Amino acid sequence: MKFKQWIIGLISIMLAVTLVACGTDSNGNNDEVKEKLVVQFVPTNNDGSMEAKAKPFAEYLSKQLDREVEVTLATDYSTIVEAMSSNQVDIGIMPPAAYVQAKDMGKAEAILTSQLGAYDKETGLPLEGELTNTxxxxxxxxxxxxxxxxxxxxxxxxxxxxxxxxxxxxxxxxxxxxxxxxxxxxxxxxxxxxxxxxxxxxxxxxxxxxxxxxxxxxxxxxxxxxxxxxxxxxxxxxxxxxxPNDAIAVSTDMDEALKEQVKQVFLDMKNDEEGAEAMSLWNHQGYQEAADSAYDTVRHYTDQVLE
CATH class of the missing domain: 3.40.190.10 (Periplasmic binding protein-like II)
Structure with a gap:
């Protein structure tokens, strides 16, 4: 009898541990708790306005990815590299030279590159409806x-x-x-x-x-x-x-399924109002599949500066 009670007690403990590892949604269904994602970007200015805009972006990504997302601001170009290399950041909206550094450390993978509005080389004014990857x-x-x-x-x-x-x-x-x-x-x-x-x-x-x-x-x-x-x-x-434009880069430790989900969320951003507003943080107007070779020119120029 004591042995039977011991077995029942052990099973109860195992069930409790399993339930702790699960979350309960609003309908009372048990789902696996999804790990929080940390996103970081380099602000284009330091007047404090970017912090306010980062919150709705975090809420947008949380909804689209069905998990908690924290959006942080890098203090400069080097700190986002450090954050990626030390595994403090899962997704980086990375300026090209910063991406190259993190990539060459084996800590970042570009899944997408951003599209920007093109400019007239003579006037400096935007070219209506034209996008560019550089x-x-x-x-x-x-x-x-x-x-x-x-x-x-x-x-x-x-x-x-x-x-x-x-x-x-x-x-x-x-x-x-x-x-x-x-x-x-x-x-x-x-x-x-x-x-x-x-x-x-x-x-x-x-x-x-x-x-x-x-x-x-x-x-x-x-x-x-x-x-x-x-x-x-x-x-x-x-x-x-x-x-080359900014890279949407993910940690090299990210599993393939989540990587594909993140990629699709960014690709779909331009198709809804909330997404388009989120992209405006960096003046992005869309995203395309990324080729790491596109960033080789940054490596070449960096070597020239260091000579």
């Missing part, structure tokens, strides 16, 4: 500046983003070297937090030029209500090299 780096100066070529930047003060930024550092530095001037030794490079800060520094004369991404004047025009960025700033130079 963009250019842009060097901005004041419209009344006497700087008219890359060589004129010798001895000048240049605002840049992190050395891990493709358009905000890597591509313009590499192409300036090709043109015969090494800005790391023949100009004064100052790293600032974000593109609005770069633009402000050029407008007020603290800096002579700024390295930004193509279309930056259009993207941030609303942040400068007292300035007409198209009147007060001009594009000195567009990089010859095309920069």
């Amino acid at each position: 963009f250019k780096g842009e060097v901005l100066v004041r419209s009344d500046s006497d700087i008219h070529s890359l060589l004129d930047l010798k001895g000048k003060r240049i605002a840049t983003l992190s050395p891990n930024s493709a358009s905000g550092y890597i591509y313009p530095v590499a192409e300036m070297k090709d043109a015969g001037i090494d800005p790391t030794t023949e100009a004064t490079l100052t790293t600032v937090n974000d593109i609005p800060s770069e633009i402000t520094a050029v407008l007020n004369g603290q800096m002579d030029a700024a390295f930004v991404f193509e279309g930056a004047r259009n993207v941030f025009a609303s942040s400068f209500g007292n300035n007409d960025l198209f009147e007060e700033l001009r594009v000195l130079y567009l990089t010859e090299g095309d920069i």
Whole structure:
């Protein structure tokens, strides 16, 4: 009898453990508790507005993926690489150079690449209805500046983003070297937090030029209500090299079924209002299948900068 009671007790414990590992939905059905996903991205500006927008994005992904999703902001380009490499982040919306670093560490896999609105190379204005998988780096100066070529930047003060930024550092530095001037030794490079800060520094004369991404004047025009960025700033130079858009990258530890689910959610975003609003965090207008080879150009340019 005691043995029988012991067996019954053991079975009860096993059932209790099983129930703890399961969740109960609103209908009273038991389902396996799904692990929380952490998503991280690099904000385009640091004025605090991106934090507020991240919450509805987290809610949107939670609903679509049927699990808790936490969305965090990277403090700069290097921290998202560190977060991916230390397995603190499951999904990264990663700038191209940051993705390449995480990929080469064996910690990130691009499942999609973003699509952006294309820009007219002459006017800097958006091309209605046209999308692109690449963009250019842009060097901005004041419209009344006497700087008219890359060589004129010798001895000048240049605002840049992190050395891990493709358009905000890597591509313009590499192409300036090709043109015969090494800005790391023949100009004064100052790293600032974000593109609005770069633009402000050029407008007020603290800096002579700024390295930004193509279309930056259009993207941030609303942040400068007292300035007409198209009147007060001009594009000195567009990089010859095309920069691949942001990668939607997942941890290499993610199982295939979840990876496919994440991919489909991002592919479907443009088809509903909530999804389109979520994409607007980074000005993304859609997603396509990613080829890692598309990011080889970033590796090439990075090597040029390091030479």
